[in-house]
Amino acid sequence: MKLTVNGTNHEVDVDPNMPLLWVLRDELNIKGPKFGCGIAMCGACTVHLNGNPIRACSFPVSAATGEITTIEGVGTPNAMSAVQEAWVEHQVAQCGYCQSGQIMSATALLNNNPAPSDQDIDTAMSGNLCRCGTYPRIRAAIKTAAANIQASKATEIELGADAPEGV
Amino acid sequence: MGKLATITRRTFLLGAVAITGGVVFGYWKYKQPYGNPLQKDLDDGEAALTPYVLIDQDGITIIAPRAEMGQGIHTTLAALVAEELDVSLEQVKVIHGPASNAYFNAAGFEEAIPFAAIDESSMAERARNFTRIPAKFLGMQLTGGSSSTPDAFEKMRMAGAAARESLLQAAAQKLGVQATSLSTHAGKVLTASGDSFDYTELAEAAALIEPSAEPTLKSQANWKVLGKSQARVDVIPKSTGTAEFGVDVTLPGMLFATVRVNPNLLNPMNAYDASKAESMRGVEKIIEIENGVAVVATNSWYAFQAAKAIEFDWQPANYPKTTSELRQIVVDSFAAGADSKHRDDGDVDAALNGAEIISGEYEVPYLAHATMEPMNATAWMRDGMIEIWAGNQLPTQIVKEAERITGLPEDAITVHTPYMGGGFGRRAELDFAKQAIEIANAMPGTPVKMTWTREEDTCHDYYRPLALAKFKAVMGDTEPTAIDLELAAPSVASSQFGRLGVPAAGPDIFIVQAAWDQPYGVENYRVRGYKADTVFPVSSWRSVGASQNAFFHESMMDELAAAKSLDPLQMRLNLITHEPSRKVIEAVGELSNWGAELPAGHGRGIAFCLSFGVPTAQVIEVAEQDGKIKILNAYIAADVGTALDPRNVEAQLSGGMHYGLAAAMMGEITITDGKVDQTNFHNYNSIRMNQSPNVEVAILENGDRIRGVGEPGTPPAAPALANAIYAATGKRIRRLPLNKEVSFV
Numbered sequence: 001m002k003l004t005v006n007g008t009n010h011e012v013d014v015d016p017n018m019p020l021l022w023v024l025r026d027e028l029n030i031k032g033p034k035f036g037c038g039i040a041m042c043g044a045c046t047v048h049l050n051g052n053p054i055r056a057c058s059f060p061v062s063a064a065t066g067e068i069t070t071i072e073g074v075g076t077p078n079a080m081s082a083v084q085e086a087w088v089e090h091q092v093a094q095c096g097y098c099q100s101g102q103i104m105s106a107t108a109l110l111n112n113n114p115a116p117s118d119q120d121i122d123t124a125m126s127g128n129l130c131r132c133g134t135y136p137r138i139r140a141a142i143k144t145a146a147a148n149i150q151a152s153k154a155t156e157i158e159l160g161a162d163a164p165e166g167v
Numbered sequence: 168m169g170k171l172a173t174i175t176r177r178t179f180l181l182g183a184v185a186i187t188g189g190v191v192f193g194y195w196k197y198k199q200p201y202g203n204p205l206q207k208d209l210d211d212g213e214a215a216l217t218p219y220v221l222i223d224q225d226g227i228t229i230i231a232p233r234a235e236m237g238q239g240i241h242t243t244l245a246a247l248v249a250e251e252l253d254v255s256l257e258q259v260k261v262i263h264g265p266a267s268n269a270y271f272n273a274a275g276f277e278e279a280i281p282f283a284a285i286d287e288s289s290m291a292e293r294a295r296n297f298t299r300i301p302a303k304f305l306g307m308q309l310t311g312g313s314s315s316t317p318d319a320f321e322k323m324r325m326a327g328a329a330a331r332e333s334l335l336q337a338a339a340q341k342l343g344v345q346a347t348s349l350s351t352h353a354g355k356v357l358t359a360s361g362d363s364f365d366y367t368e369l370a371e372a373a374a375l376i377e378p379s380a381e382p383t384l385k386s387q388a389n390w391k392v393l394g395k396s397q398a399r400v401d402v403i404p405k406s407t408g409t410a411e412f413g414v415d416v417t418l419p420g421m422l423f424a425t426v427r428v429n430p431n432l433l434n435p436m437n438a439y440d441a442s443k444a445e446s447m448r449g450v451e452k453i454i455e456i457e458n459g460v461a462v463v464a465t466n467s468w469y470a471f472q473a474a475k476a477i478e479f480d481w482q483p484a485n486y487p488k489t490t491s492e493l494r495q496i497v498v499d500s501f502a503a504g505a506d507s508k509h510r511d512d513g514d515v516d517a518a519l520n521g522a523e524i525i526s527g528e529y530e531v532p533y534l535a536h537a538t539m540e541p542m543n544a545t546a547w548m549r550d551g552m553i554e555i556w557a558g559n560q561l562p563t564q565i566v567k568e569a570e571r572i573t574g575l576p577e578d579a580i581t582v583h584t585p586y587m588g589g590g591f592g593r594r595a596e597l598d599f600a601k602q603a604i605e606i607a608n609a610m611p612g613t614p615v616k617m618t619w620t621r622e623e624d625t626c627h628d629y630y631r632p633l634a635l636a637k638f639k640a641v642m643g644d645t646e647p648t649a650i651d652l653e654l655a656a657p658s659v660a661s662s663q664f665g666r667l668g669v670p671a672a673g674p675d676i677f678i679v680q681a682a683w684d685q686p687y688g689v690e691n692y693r694v695r696g697y698k699a700d701t702v703f704p705v706s707s708w709r710s711v712g713a714s715q716n717a718f719f720h721e722s723m724m725d726e727l728a729a730a731k732s733l734d735p736l737q738m739r740l741n742l743i744t745h746e747p748s749r750k751v752i753e754a755v756g757e758l759s760n761w762g763a764e765l766p767a768g769h770g771r772g773i774a775f776c777l778s779f780g781v782p783t784a785q786v787i788e789v790a791e792q793d794g795k796i797k798i799l800n801a802y803i804a805a806d807v808g809t810a811l812d813p814r815n816v817e818a819q820l821s822g823g824m825h826y827g828l829a830a831a832m833m834g835e836i837t838i839t840d841g842k843v844d845q846t847n848f849h850n851y852n853s854i855r856m857n858q859s860p861n862v863e864v865a866i867l868e869n870g871d872r873i874r875g876v877g878e879p880g881t882p883p884a885a886p887a888l889a890n891a892i893y894a895a896t897g898k899r900i901r902r903l904p905l906n907k908e909v910s911f912v
């Protein structure tokens with residue numbers, strides 16, 4: 001079976017019913033996505049499939065056709081995404097176990113909705129549990145990330161056609 | 168266990184040990200519960216030294232020998248050292264324990280220091296010995312409870328200060344000047360003429376200097392790191408998916424396992440049939456373990472699937488099989504006589520006699536811990552040694568269990584403590600680590616990572632006990648004149664300590680925790696505890712007895728105020744006898760704009776609880792919307808004595824409150840036919856983003872000493888919410904979870 005994760009192609013030989021999460025974690029050693037419940041109730045395993053957030057614990061690998069992005073593909077410690085930067089700025093993480101999933105849900109939200117309201121945040125984020133109760137900081141970090149993304153877009157527009165790709 | 172926690176200044180000894188190209192600073196020793204042959208030169212009964220600071224050519228490493236469960240302790244412990252060492256947190260690496268390369272590469276320990284009585288004969292032995300040291304330290308920290316924070320507060324600062332003084336001395340010797348002519352800044356020693364030397368280049372020379380046993384600590388006014396909000400040392404790994412939790416441990420050739428054990432808790436398995444499972448894809452081995460079976464496979468999911476396919480004959484529960492029967496034991500305990508009467512002011516019986524009595528009965532259910540990361544552990548048996556990776560709060564006990572299961576000697580056992588995806592008390596239990604050890608014992612040479620399904624986790628917890636309360640009270644015009652509070656619960660102390668083989672003698676203080684000791688002056692005031700037979704496994708759950716008793720006590724206070732139409736905040740101020748507590752209540756009043764008019768359908772509730780030495784008050788504001796309760800705002804004021812890292816204190820208070828709110832709103836474990844009914848987050852749910860209130864926190868520092876803050880945010884949450892619902896709707900709810908009586912948005 002072929003799989004594209006964070007831009008890299010992989011070939012795996014597993015039961016086609018195996019949830020994507022366990023292919024990522026135990027076969028490909030990609031451990032940012034976490035196991036929390038296995039029944040799509042906690043969001044710890046959230047990854048993107050073609051840009052949309054999915055619960056990898058309940059998504060058969062055979063259906064995962066397209067580009068899979070995990071937290072590792074969103075940013076790295078030395079090159080964090082705007083969402084991750086905001087997570088650090090607000091010191092969101094406590095135990096941190098849910099945060100890969102939270103960041104993946106938040107990233108998908110902001111990709112589709114650059115200026116989410118509180119209501120939008122509630123809708124997009126309520127599938128992600130945090131037993132440490134970091135919700136107020138998650139909300140604040142999403143708003144910061146949204147503002148920063150908007151600001152950098154504005155700069156891009158000002159710079160006009162000369163702006164380099166990916167500002 | 169209590170006596171292990173008493174680490175006095177007298178038993179504290181600082182030292183330095185030379186290692187290749189560097190130095191390790193800051194040891195202290197403590198009374199050793201069992202002999203360690205590797206440290207034979209120590210005074211009888213004293214051993215085990217824990218290094219805090221390591222400086223070598225690679226930089227400065229601070230060892231934070233305490234389990235990071237999310238409470239930010241690594242950052243705070245590192246900040247204590249950094250402050251006195253005169254470095255910033257960005258300049259140091261923080262590690263969990265000394266299972267670090269530096270130790271394995273250590274070439275020679277200095278003989279001269281009295282406590283480095285390390286057997287020089289075997290490098291491996293030495294490395295293992297150091298690896299296990301923090302295990303002992305950790306175990307002790309846990310039993311030290313609230314005393315461990317003040318303890319680290321002094322010792323880690325002293326380690327940093329002693330290291331800094333030695334580095335100054337080393338520089339002075341090198342230059343032939345007085346140390347007093349030198350200063351330090353940001354990891355460098357500076358000379359009067361403007362030259363500077365990195366600590367790393369002075370480290371080897373510093374190792375030869377006998378450190379001061381009584382280094383001078385900075386005054387609080389001169390703190391540069393402490394008292395300021397720090398970036399957590401783990402925040403970038405935890406924001407990029409790169410932090411390694413127990414469940415992420417990866418070893419060469421590792422296999423994956425899961426277990427199924429008897430859902431009739433702690434009862435044996437009679438028989439099992441794994442004939443179907445054996446031939447399933449990926450299955451490598453099926454192993455009988457205590458009370459059940461482990462399935463080892465090439466992928467965790469294969470193990471889960473195969474474990475599901477095994478048929479079991481479980482021995483039935485050896486305890487009453489339903490919640491109502493278990494509850495009846497608690498009910499009956501009231502008749503059996505009090506276990507404790509820690510508060511008995513005035514003459515309650517006389518005061519109640521013939522007076523107009525207000526009374527009520529309260530109840531809370533069993534609760535699961537439900538950490539986000541399900542229980543898991545990895546173990547690897549090879550070459551007559553076993554290594555265990557387990558996010559845990561009691562490594563010393565894991566070593567003992569490994570000795571028992573494998574027959575290996577203590578010095579062949581190594582326990583690693585990775586990041587934990589939540590603890591809340593659950594990871595002080597040993598079951599999951601024992602299972603990983605049993606599996607490794609059956610598969611020598613192969614590392615195996617054992618992960619529980621969420622179902623196994625929810626159904627095999629050691630639960631917060633179901634508890635009951637009854638009160639009778641008499642009201643005066645402005646405050647109660649008599650309170651008689653009776654509290655009954657199974658004993659966490661005898662259940663939990665019993666499993667650790669430690670007898671829990673005397674009354675169980677947890678049954679009355681944060682009820683008998685509240686700083687209210689009531690003329691006639693009695694709090695009695697009743698110990699129910701502990702037949703169903705219970706354990707510490709964030710804030711332990713305070714988690715239920717604050718609900719009982721503070722709902723009662725609200726009822727008493729309401730009975731005379733008194734302002735519940737003002738009534739508490741009338742009663743309070745402890746100044747820092749008074750200020751906390753006043754602060755939460757100000758923060759919440761208490762007393763200001765609210766829109767129709769809104770209500771505010773207040774609760775106060777002094778737990779773990781931290782007076783904490785919360786005000787919660789709710790609104791009734793289309794017949795449902797929406798939690799709008801939450802205000803918290805707490806006095807931690809000294810806030811070493813205010814932003815982290817705020818996070819802990821808010822997080823602790825959310826944990827308490829989740830339980831108050833919807834947390835309930837029930838038992839049918841001996842088994843727990845709830846299985847996963849769909850029927851043991853938790854508070855979510857759309858239910859989380861805005862939170863404002865005021866941190867006060869009027870208390871007499873520094874306090875830990877991981878737990879005190881939890882207890883007031885349930886009563887503050889219940890009291891708010893009463894204010895908004897007139898409905899007094901005396902039994903948790905609240906969603907039995909109201910719906911939440």
Ligand code: FES
Pocket residue numbers: 034035036037038039040041042043044045046055056057058
């Ligand atoms: S593990 Fe996938 S939603 Fe919980």
Ligand code: FES
Pocket residue numbers: 093094095096097098099129130131132133134237539588589
């Ligand atoms: S940070 Fe611990 S579960 Fe979210």
